[in-house]
Structures are given as structure tokens and as C-alpha cells.
Amino acid sequence: MxxxxxxxxxxxxxxxxLLLRRSDAVGSYQGQWGGVxxxxxxxxxxxxxxxxxxxxxIDEETGLADAVTLVxxxxxxxxxxxxxxxxxxxxxxxxxxxxxxxxxxxxxxxxAWVHPPEILTRETVPRLxxxxxxVRPRVGTVREDRTHGSxxxxxxxxxxxxxxxxxxxxxxxxxxxxxxxxxxxxxxxxAVAAELREARASMVVxxxxxxxxxxxxxxxxxxxxxxxxxxxxxxxxxADRVAxAVAAEHVGDRIATLSRSGTVSTVVDAVxxxxxLVAESRPGGEGIGxxxxxxxxxxxxxxxxxxxxxxxxxxxxxxxxxxxxxxxPDGRVVNKVGTRSAALSAAAADVDCYAVCATDKIAPRATWxxxxxxxxxxxxxxxxxxxxxxxxxxxxxxAVTVVTERGVLETTDIEEIADAHRDRGEWPGRR
Numbered sequence: 001m002x003x004x005x006x007x008x009x010x011x012x013x014x015x016x017x018l019l020l021r022r023s024d025a026v027g028s029y030q031g032q033w034g035g036v037x038x039x040x041x042x043x044x045x046x047x048x049x050x051x052x053x054x055x056x057x058i059d060e061e062t063g064l065a066d067a068v069t070l071v072x073x074x075x076x077x078x079x080x081x082x083x084x085x086x087x088x089x090x091x092x093x094x095x096x097x098x099x100x101x102x103x104x105x106x107x108x109x110x111x112a113w114v115h116p117p118e119i120l121t122r123e124t125v126p127r128l129x130x131x132x133x134x135v136r137p138r139v140g141t142v143r144e145d146r147t148h149g150s151x152x153x154x155x156x157x158x159x160x161x162x163x164x165x166x167x168x169x170x171x172x173x174x175x176x177x178x179x180x181x182x183x184x185x186x187x188x189x190x191a192v193a194a195e196l197r198e199a200r201a202s203m204v205v206x207x208x209x210x211x212x213x214x215x216x217x218x219x220x221x222x223x224x225x226x227x228x229x230x231x232x233x234x235x236x237x238x239a240d241r242v243a244x245a246v247a248a249e250h251v252g253d254r255i256a257t258l259s260r261s262g263t264v265s266t267v268v269d270a271v272x273x274x275x276x277l278v279a280e281s282r283p284g285g286e287g288i289g290x291x292x293x294x295x296x297x298x299x300x301x302x303x304x305x306x307x308x309x310x311x312x313x314x315x316x317x318x319x320x321x322x323x324x325x326x327x328x329p330d331g332r333v334v335n336k337v338g339t340r341s342a343a344l345s346a347a348a349a350d351v352d353c354y355a356v357c358a359t360d361k362i363a364p365r366a367t368w369x370x371x372x373x374x375x376x377x378x379x380x381x382x383x384x385x386x387x388x389x390x391x392x393x394x395x396x397x398x399a400v401t402v403v404t405e406r407g408v409l410e411t412t413d414i415e416e417i418a419d420a421h422r423d424r425g426e427w428p429g430r431r
Contacts, residue, residue: 001080003087005040005047008131009054011068011097015155015162015233016113017132018102019122020061025106028084033112034125036061040091050091058095062111063103068095074134079126090127094135115230116159117166136163139192142206143199146284149261150203150325151240151358155233157196157206161213162229164192169222186220190428202334202369202392204326208360208421209236215424239358242405245270247356250403252318256351258308259336260286261323263356268294268321275299277315279308281336283377283389305338309345320346324357324402326368329418331397331411334368337390343399352401359404362414364422368394 011018019033038057041047048056051073059065074092081088102111116136119129137156145153168185193214197207213232218224244266251271257264258279268276276298281287282305291302303311312320320342326334333339333355346353375387402409409417 001085001087003078003089005050005076005089005091007036007038007040007050007054007057007091007093008034008125008128009036009058009093009095010116010132010135011036011058011062011064011095012071013097013100013113014237015115015159015230017116018062018097019112019114019119019124020104020108021110021112022125023107023109028081029125031109031123032125033119033122034128035131037125051093054091054093054095061105061107064097064099067099068097070094071096072135074131077127077130077134081126088126090131092131092134115233116163117226117230120166120170136160139195139199142196147260147286149259149263149323150200150205150361151236151262151323153200153203154205154209154360155236157199157210158213158229158233158236160196161189161193161210162226162233165189165222165226165229169226185222186225189222189225190214194428202325202371204363205358205361207425208362208364211421211424211427212360214427217427236358236360239360239405241266243356243358243403246405246407247321247354247403250319250352250354250408251321254316254318256308256312256315256317256320256342256346257290257322258287258305258338258342259323260290261356263358264321264323265290265293267356268297273298275301275315277301277303277308277311277317279303279305279338279342281305281338283337283373283391305341308338308342309348312342312346312351313349317346317349317351320351320353322353322355322400324355324361325392327355327357327362327402327414328366328368328394329363329415330366331402331409331414332366333395333397333400333402334363334392335395337393340393340395340399343395347399353399354403355395355400356403359406359409359417360421362417362421364418364425368392 024030040053071094076091079088142157197210213228216228244263247267248270253274255273256277259281278287278291291300324333343353370390373389378387378389
């Protein structure tokens with residue numbers, strides 16, 4: 001039996017993935033739902049790099065090639081198709097997608113953005129869930145990622161909870177991350193939720209959103225957990241978008257920023273500023289990537305973290321816009337290290353500083369973690385010295401204005417929201 005390498009590509013947006021229904025123009029599985037699919041070999045039979053082939057298929061079948069970013073290539077697997085006399089070697093891919101308007105070709109009759117558990121109930125191409133299972137987020141995704149912001153990671157945490165609950169409900173124990181856990185479905189899912197909310201102690205939005213979902217569970221069943229996780233994910237996407245829209249009403253046309261924040265990026269898209277000043281954001285240097293992505297939208301200046309304080313005034317910034325990994329109940333803001341000096345410098349230069357985030361980033365308690373990184377990133381020599389290489393610092397409330405989906409918040413508003421988050425965190429005692 002001939003083996004042919006093929007692709008299954010999932011485009012993810014707002015926690016949903018794009019499915020395409022195959023038309024009669026394709027050679028197999030007509031009328032069934034799948035991801036973006038195609039052969040690794042080109043029309044001339046030449047073998048292509050799988051990622052190159054994936055991007056070409058995305059362009060041909062959706063027109064979204066310029067809107068996607070590779071998240072993960074999963075391990076390939078084989079499907080023996082006796083009807084077609086071929087063994088498919090499937091290469092699964094996951095891309096994040098910034099757009100949702102699809103331009104299909106003749107291979108597709110209709111499209112749908114759906115939460116992945118729908119794969120378990122639709123008529124799909126063979127083993128479509130296996131492809132998703134090879135690329136879907138896991139607890140380790142949330143725990144180990146050092147590239148994305150906390151809002152992005154909170155959505156991934158909710159996806160993990162949603163998918164684990166859907167698998168438990170469908171009895172798909174072979175794919176279930178909870179399969180080796182003791183106890184019934186509720187105990188297993190509660191254990192996953194507990195791991196997720198502790199996975200990134202410094203990123204309170206992860207815990208808050210997991211707690212929001214688990215506190216809303218109507219009964220201790222996988223169906224109820226899946227529904228609550230899905231609804232919380234939808235709520236989170238809306239809250240992040242509205243927070244950015246509110247902030248856009250307050251900022252000027254010369255924006256300074258640092259670190260990576262999806263919400264800040266949405267603010268920039270809404271404002272369409274004349275110019276953007278970006279600090280490189282060490283350790284990690286994610287500000288460099290941010291500057292690159294913004295370069296086609298505005299005149300971008302990339303500067304060092306040490307120079308940002310002076311540049312805010314010299315470059316004539318109108319507004320410093322930052323994300324927030326955590327807002328403490330007293331209004332202080334925990335964010336990527338360098339935020340404190342930037343905010344205090346902005347105050348000295350009479351530049352407004354806005355921390356833009358959803359209310360789910362407000363911490364129930366006034367605790368935070370510096371999240372120390374590897375000391376060798378700073379010094380790898382032999383001298384006997386202590387090295388401090390924190391990921392986060394804390395900015396005083398007097399130096400920053402917190403803007404959320406509820407508008408600009410006063411300290412009393414923040415305290416009330418913190419109390420509500422604390423109450424939702426009591427779900428483990430529901431029995």
C-alpha cells in the first residue's frame with residue numbers, strides 16, 4: 001500500500017478553529033468536514049517541506065496566509081485507507097489566525113468557526129480529532145510557555161479544560177490527559193483545573209478564568225464543565241476586546257509600549273497611531289518581535305529598555321500603553337520587568353500611562369511572584385556574586401491608570417472586583 005504524506009492545518013481564532021466542508025471537486029471524503037488539507041508534494045510531484053506546503057494550502061483554500069502564525073507542528077501519524085488503497089501520513093499543524101473572513105476555492109462548499117469539541121460530533125475526515133489532539137494545548141503549554149502574554153495563556157488554559165471535559169463526556173479515554181488520574185470524571189477534571197490555575201502563579205488571569213469557569217459549573221459532570229469553560233472562553237475574548245476599545249478612546253497618536261500584550265496590539269490596531277515607540281523588553285526580548293509586527297502599521301522606533309525613560313520625552317510620546325499580568329487589590333500593577341521604570345519616567349515627562357487589561361487580571365490577594373529567570377542570561381562568569389534576573393516588577397498605583405472592559409477603574413472598583421474573584425476561587429469546596 002502506497003504511503004502519501006498529507007497535511008491537516010487548524011487555524012485558531014478566539015478559541016475556535018476553522019473547519020471546511022469538502023466539495024465534489026476533491027478526490028476523497030467529499031461532503032465531510034476537515035481542516036485546511038492537502039498533499040505535501042506539489043502538483044508536479046515534488047516533495048515540499050511540510051510547513052511550506054501547509055502555508056501554501058492555507059493561502060489556496062482560505063486566503064489567510066498573511067494572517068497566520070505557526071503555533072505548533074504535531075507528530076505525524078498514519079491512516080490506512082483500504083477504500084482508496086493508500087496509507088496517509090498525516091502532518092498536523094496549528095496556526096493562530098488574526099482574521100476570520102475566509103476566501104475559499106472550489107474544494108470547499110462551506111466553512112465554520114467552531115470550538116474543537118464539535119469535531120467529536122460532526123461527520124469529519126478520518127481521525128480529525130487525532131490531528132487536533134496532536135497540536136491542542138495541554139497543561140504543559142500553559143506552564144512552560146515563555147513567549148506569549150498572560151491573556152493568551154489564559155485562553156489556552158480554558159481550551160485545555162474545555163477539551164478535557166469534552167473527551168471525558170465522549171468517553172475518549174485514549175486521548176484524555178486525565179486518563180491516568182484516580183477517581184471519577186469530576187475529580188479528574190477538578191484536578192486538571194487545579195493544575196491549570198497553579199501553572200503560572202505570576203499570571204493571575206489564568207487562575208481567575210479557570211476559577212470563573214469552575215465556579216459556574218451547574219453540576220459535577222463533564223458536559224457542565226465543557227459548557228462553563230466554553231462560555232468563560234467566549235466571555236474572556238469579549239472582555240479583552242472591549243478593554244482595548246475603551247483604552248483606544250484615551251490614547252494619543254504617538255504610543256510608547258514595552259513587552260508583548262495582545263490587548264495593547266488591539267489598541268494599536270484601533271488607534272492607527274502616527275508612530276509607535278517600543279522597548280526591546282529584556283529578558284526575552286519580545287519587544288523586538290512586537291516592533292516587527294507593528295512596522296507595517298505605523299512608523300516604529302525600537303529602543304533599549306535603558307533608553308526608554310529618556311526616549312519617552314525626547315521622542316515626544318503622547319501615551320505609554322502597557323499590558324498587565326496582574327493588578328493588585330490596591331491598584332498596583334505587576335507586569336514585565338521594566339514597566340515600573342517606564343511608568344515612573346512617563347510621569348516625570350508628563351506622559352499618561354495606561355495599563356490595559358480585562359478585569360480578570362485583578363488579583364484576589366496582594367501577592368505576586370518576580371518569576372526569576374536563569375541567572376546565566378545576565379552573567380555566566382566565575383565571580384562570586386548574586387544575580388537578579390526577574391521577569392516581573394510592580395508599578396505603584398499613582399503612576400498608572402487601569403483601563404478595563406468596565407472603563408477606567410478607581411481603587412475602590414479594583415478592591416470590589418478582587419473580592420469577587422476571591423469568592424469564585426472557593427469552588428474546590430463545592431462538595
